[in-house]
Amino acid sequence: MINKLIQRIIKLEAPIVVGLDPMLSYVPQHLLAQGYKEKGENLEGAAEAIWLYNKGIIDAIYDLVPAVKPQIAMYEQFGIEGLKAYTKTIDYAKQKGLIVIGDVKRGDIGSTSAAYATGHLGKVTIGDKDYRGFDEDFITVNPYLGSDGIIPFIDVCKQEKKGLFILVKTSNPSSGEFQDQLIKERPLYELVGEQVAKWGDLFMGDSYSYIGAVVGATYPEIGKELRKLMPKTFILVPGYGAQGGKAEDLKYYFDKDGLGAIINSSRGIIAAYKQPKYEAYKEEAYADASRQAVLDMKEDLKKAWVKN
Numbered sequence: 027m028i029n030k031l032i033q034r035i036i037k038l039e040a041p042i043v044v045g046l047d048p049m050l051s052y053v054p055q056h057l058l059a060q061g062y063k064e065k066g067e068n069l070e071g072a073a074e075a076i077w078l079y080n081k082g083i084i085d086a087i088y089d090l091v092p093a094v095k096p097q098i099a100m101y102e103q104f105g106i107e108g109l110k111a112y113t114k115t116i117d118y119a120k121q122k123g124l125i126v127i128g129d130v131k132r133g134d135i136g137s138t139s140a141a142y143a144t145g146h147l148g149k150v151t152i153g154d155k156d157y158r159g160f161d162e163d164f165i166t167v168n169p170y171l172g173s174d175g176i177i178p179f180i181d182v183c184k185q186e187k188k189g190l191f192i193l194v195k196t197s198n199p200s201s202g203e204f205q206d207q208l209i210k211e212r213p214l215y216e217l218v219g220e221q222v223a224k225w226g227d228l229f230m231g232d233s234y235s236y237i238g239a240v241v242g243a244t245y246p247e248i249g250k251e252l253r254k255l256m257p258k259t260f261i262l263v264p265g266y267g268a269q270g271g272k273a274e275d276l277k278y279y280f281d282k283d284g285l286g287a288i289i290n291s292s293r294g295i296i297a298a299y300k301q302p303k304y305e306a307y308k309e310e311a312y313a314d315a316s317r318q319a320v321l322d323m324k325e326d327l328k329k330a331w332v333k334n
């Protein structure tokens with residue numbers, strides 16, 4: 027899957043992942059009305075509206091970007107009905123040729139991680155048949171529990187030729203509280219980055235490992251350091267756009283060949299129609315606004331996606 031992701035980035039000239047983080051407040055009135063009419067003004071109706079909203083966005087952007095990243099929390103808000111919308115979104119995105127990064131941020135003791143890995147990346151055996159749960163291509167993972175919490179995910183990745191993005195330095199304002207702490211004079215994110223590179227050796231693709239890292243766009247100096255420390259690690263970079271990350275800061279997240287990183291934008295794309303910049307698009311044309319926002323992001327990233 028990492029090889030396919032890289033090929034698609036090159037073909038589309040777009041190191042971009044669209045984050046499908048739907049909030050009810052972003053869903054246009056006509057879709058809310060449709061969801062409520064069909065399923066009721068309740069969890070089921072809201073989940074239906076979210077699915078319709080996602081479908082519109084996927085239809086508008088699937089030929090421009092290699093991947094989408096649904097964030098599971100946005101679906102879990104609506105309980106089981108939300109998870110059904112999560113599954114429908116994954117299946118539809120894959121049908122349209124998109125690679126799916128499930129943003130689930132899992133990680134636990136070994137046996138529990140193994141179950142998470144089965145549900146999200148692998149197969150569960152029932153009787154004499156195998157079934158797939160969510161079936162994302164990649165998922166995000168939290169490394170706080172150490173190797174025995176991570177290896178079960180890597181084992182399933184090897185069986186399924188799927189991948190991970192492991193949190194190394196997150197984009198949020200408080201990320202430094204723990205991640206920047208010095209241990210033997212080195213920040214924790216560096217130690218985690220080094221370990222992610224080692225885990226990466228366990229499952230290499232053609233040029234990069236299937237085991238990637240998450241490094242936020244909001245700490246560009248750290249991004250530059252981590253790029254050097256993890257030369258074969260593909261980096262998922264959230265924090266561009268809504269959280270303030272700028273294209274010009276992202277240059278050093280990429281390698282000399284212009285590869286090695288994929289930049290996420292969620293609200294900046296899916297709720298583009300709410301931004302003054304895209305006010306010409308009315309609510310009904312929300313997906314057209316998202317398409318234009320992807321095209322604008324692609325152009326903007328040219329400032330970063332150059333051969334260093």
Ligand SMILES: O=C(O)c1cc(=O)[nH]c(=O)n1[C@@H]1O[C@H](COP(=O)(O)O)[C@@H](O)[C@H]1O
Binds near residue numbers: 166196269290
């Ligand atoms: O793992 C992530 O994707 C992630 C890591 C991180 O450090 N920061 C971060 O914002 N994210 C996710 O990336 C998305 C960012 O959304 P926007 O700020 O709307 O573009 C959300 O789904 C976050 O959960």
